[in-house]
Amino acid sequence: MITKRIVLLGHKDHGKSTLIGNLLIATGSASKERIEEAIGASAVAGRFEPAMLLDSFEEERNGGLTIDSTRAQVEHEGAILEFIDVPGHEELVRNMINSASYADVALLVVSARRGERITAQTKRHAFIAAMLGIRRFIVAINKMDTVGYAKSSFDGIRKELDAFLERVSGQWDAEFIPISAYRSKNLKGRAREMTWYKGPTLLDALAEPSASRAGDAMDELRIMVQGSMQQGKRTLLLGRVASGSVHVNDSVKLLPSGNYSVVASLFAGSRRRKSTAVHGNVAIGLKDDAAAAYEDDDGVVIYKKRTEVDSVSMFRARLFFSAELSRINEADVAINGARVHAKIRITGVIDASTGSAMHRTDRLYLNAADAEIALDRPMCVEPFGRFQELGRFLVYTKGEFAGFGIVSSTS
Amino acid sequence: MQQDLAQLEERSAYILRAALSRFDNVAALWSMGKDSTAMLAVARKAFLGRVPFPVIHIDNGIDFPESYAFRDEVARKWGLKLLIAESEIKPEMSGFSCCGSNKTEALKRLMDEHGFDALIVSIRRDEHGIRAKERYVSERDRNFRWDYKNQKTEMWDGYSKAKDGGHMRIHPLLDWNEIDVWNYTKRNKVPINPLYYSSGGKRYRSLGCTHCTSPIRSGAKSIDGIIRELGNTRTEERAGREQDKEKKYVMEKLRALGYM
Known part of the structure; x- marks a missing residue:
């Protein structure tokens, strides 16, 4: 079965860990020992806390918060749903984006309880997920039991979030589901308390086949080279076919160098092949052992000879900052495994909790910014909308992770 | 849960x-x-x-005889570069002190000697709640400590290097489940330590050394038998491992101290 990765997003205490905990129980996915252990750990709280199935650190359990992400799987309708629980705290956004970068679907949890509802952090998480290219959003409006399962509470939150997602994401589809994670309402079975709701239960909605992420609807060749190895006297490039297919004797172009060559040999799963049938790991030998010249290069990508793509050193991008910065003029950016120094010129700052432009440009922390990036040397960079893997990068300042970027244009 | 083996292997x-x-x-x-x-x-x-990196066996001298025989056979067949980190077991040692300091110290010595900056460890998320918190590439400091409250970001597989004197743990099997390992072993005819097969009505489901591992009741004499058995069990894989049971948070503490 294919594993679908679902990242849980939302404000702290809106019930992300509790939701996964009860999904594990509802689907019979937690072992007897794990449940017994969680019951033991719940003693502090005075009532059984399903979140204890996820929060395993001593500090998490005693503090009632999630510090770092964890994953748990359930099986439903022929799909494996892998839930990635992330911290909801503002200062832990770093851990949240780390995990969200691996997800196919975003499950946004919003509490309907009076005084909780949609917060700046709820919107910020949705903003980040949209920026990362996640198109499929499931919005679980939680704690419906605290508002008497009232349709009006659900509708109000739905309307506001719908408008927000519309504003911050170009392409998305969302399903809004009223639930009570703690009381297991509308998770697997339908809740009798909410007969006004006619849509799918949470698990059914999650198991539905969903749209692919933005920017993977192309079939031109891209082989992301990871390194090299010696085979006898020849050098083979090790890489992954991320798009398209390749045959022995194909003429290819290697970027960022821009050199041309011909595929002399091809291996997949340690067997010699004539062509690649599917995307995946390969090893490639080039004519006249030309691969040897790339042994020490980072960030090499193999294209078909006739590609129109070229390496670039200037591009526009939207950045998100998870480090406490007030301004940035330079950074190291990591694209496709290569790190390059770059000059950065911020052209505008966007409040990630509203999606609107900010007048002040010194509030980068936990916000986004549009910028012009000038790399010290040309690299393989493509617009995110065309090819995700080369349209995204990580930003490091003083050697520490500071945020990420999405390439908007390269011309 | 049985996942897609091609997806996992890739x-x-x-x-x-x-x-x-x-x-x-x-x-x-x-x-x-x-x-x-x-x-x-x-x-x-x-x-x-071929396997392009050396493989380390942390040997405290009390592993099962079957394991030593299996080690030598596979190492020869696959042409492995085998390194032995020898640790000495003392009679008063058990659980925490044995797995914690004793094995870790032996490994530390060997890694210093060879100057390794990355260590591949085949842990899986489904083994333990704490392991579900691990990253694909996870930093350990000079003293092998895991600063789990301050883990490095590895967004989109952007892996960082360890700071001075530390090393990175590489976890290539993190996404796999126990059943996936067995399905993969079967499909690819991977050699298997005979201790996993039932003998006298018992077999090992998880292997540590002779002091801390106990077998489970099982009649599974083949990989198919094991796969069938796992389909029907609700017991945790590591139930036969001493260290997990001893005390709450013992795994967290062991891992923070460098345990594998």
């Missing part, structure tokens, strides 16, 4: 290749158990039939 091979390219001096831990042996089988596919 991912693991990708991580192994990334590690070999990103780090200067890589080694792997090999316990002769099913997980680290499956990892070596993936490496053989990723690197065209």
Whole structure:
């Protein structure tokens, strides 16, 4: 079965860990020992806390918060749903984006309880997920039991979030589901308390086949080279076919160098092949052992000879900052495994909790910014909308992770 | 839960290749158990039939005789570069002190001697709540400590290097489940330590050393038998491992101290 990765997003205490905990129980996915252990750990709280199935650190359990992400799987309708629980705290956004970068679907949890509802952090998480290219959003409006399962509470939150997602994401589809994670309402079975709701239960909605992420609807060749190895006297490039297919004797172009060559040999799963049938790991030998010249290069990508793509050193991008910065003029950016120094010129700052432009440009922390990036040397960079893997990068300042970027244009 | 083996293998091979390219001096831990042996089988596919890094057996002298025989046979067959980290077991040692300091110290000495900056460890998320918190590439400091409250970001597989004197742990099998390892072992005819098969009505489901591991009741004499058995069990894999049961948070503490 294919594993679908679902990242849980939302404000702290809106019930992300509790939701996964009860999904594990509802689907019979937690072992007897794990449940017994969680019951033991719940003693502090005075009532059984399903979140204890996820929060395993001593500090998490005693503090009632999630510090770092964890994953748990359930099986439903022929799909494996892998839930990635992330911290909801503002200062832990770093851990949240780390995990969200691996997800196919975003499950946004919003509490309907009076005084909780949609917060700046709820919107910020949705903003980040949209920026990362996640198109499929499931919005679980939680704690419906605290508002008497009232349709009006659900509708109000739905309307506001719908408008927000519309504003911050170009392409998305969302399903809004009223639930009570703690009381297991509308998770697997339908809740009798909410007969006004006619849509799918949470698990059914999650198991539905969903749209692919933005920017993977192309079939031109891209082989992301990871390194090299010696085979006898020849050098083979090790890489992954991320798009398209390749045959022995194909003429290819290697970027960022821009050199041309011909595929002399091809291996997949340690067997010699004539062509690649599917995307995946390969090893490639080039004519006249030309691969040897790339042994020490980072960030090499193999294209078909006739590609129109070229390496670039200037591009526009939207950045998100998870480090406490007030301004940035330079950074190291990591694209496709290569790190390059770059000059950065911020052209505008966007409040990630509203999606609107900010007048002040010194509030980068936990916000986004549009910028012009000038790399010290040309690299393989493509617009995110065309090819995700080369349209995204990580930003490091003083050697520490500071945020990420999405390439908007390269011309 | 049985996942897609092709998807898992691709991912693991990708991580192994990334590690070999990103780090200067890589080694792997090999316990002769099913997980680290499956990892070596993936490496053989990723690197065209050979394992391009040395494998380390932390040997406290009290592993099962079957494990030593299995080690030597597979090492010869696959042409492995085998390194032994010898640790000495003392009679008063058990659980925490044995797995915690004793094995870790032996490994530390060996890693210092060879200057390894990355260590491949075949842990899986489904083994333990704490392991579900791990990253694909996870930093350990000079003293092998895991600063789990302050883990490095590895967004989109952007792996960082360890700070001075530390090393990175590489976890290529993190996404796999116990059942996936068995399905993979079967499909790829990966050699398997005979202790996993039932003998006298018992078999080992998880392998540590002779002092801390106990067998489970089982009649499974083949991989198919094991796969069938796992389909019907609700007991945790590591139920036969002493260290997990002793005390709350013991795994968290062991891992923070460098345990594998």
